[in-house]
Amino acid sequence: MFNLESSRKLKLWNQSIACCNWSGVTCDGEGQVIGLDLSGEYISGGFDNTSSLFSLQHLQKLNLADNNFKSLIPSGFNKLMMLNYLNLSNANFVGQIPIEISQLTKLVTLDISSPNSYLLEHGLKLEKPTLQ
Numbered sequence: 001m002f003n004l005e006s007s008r009k010l011k012l013w014n015q016s017i018a019c020c021n022w023s024g025v026t027c028d029g030e031g032q033v034i035g036l037d038l039s040g041e042y043i044s045g046g047f048d049n050t051s052s053l054f055s056l057q058h059l060q061k062l063n064l065a066d067n068n069f070k071s072l073i074p075s076g077f078n079k080l081m082m083l084n085y086l087n088l089s090n091a092n093f094v095g096q097i098p099i100e101i102s103q104l105t106k107l108v109t110l111d112i113s114s115p116n117s118y119l120l121e122h123g124l125k126l127e128k129p130t131l132q
């Protein structure tokens with residue numbers, strides 16, 4: 001769910017236009033989505049492992065920063081095997097950081113930072129990781 005009045009990108013998405021022409025979407029020469037920037041779109045409510053986001057098999061860069069998910073980070077990120085950049089900063093995710101993120105062998109940049117006071121109380125955790 002996102003706030004239509006505050007959105008800069010999502011409110012412009014139109015299914016009658018090829019998604020490669022949508023604001024925040026980057027495609028390669030073959031029309032595969034390789035980048036998705038949904039930062040600052042006021043998205044709330046979170047998403048789970050069944051999200052269509054995880055079907056973007058060519059995705060290399062994903063920016064979900066500055067949103068208000070207030071949910072766990074889905075473990076489904078491990079399905080995005082081409083991902084080399086993942087920005088979840090100040091997105092208000094909470095709870096245990098899923099160990100499945102460690103399966104992203106091409107990942108170079110992972111930003112889960114947050115100066116947000118909400119996270120001081122509910123923050124992200126990395127407890128007893130088993131990196132085997």
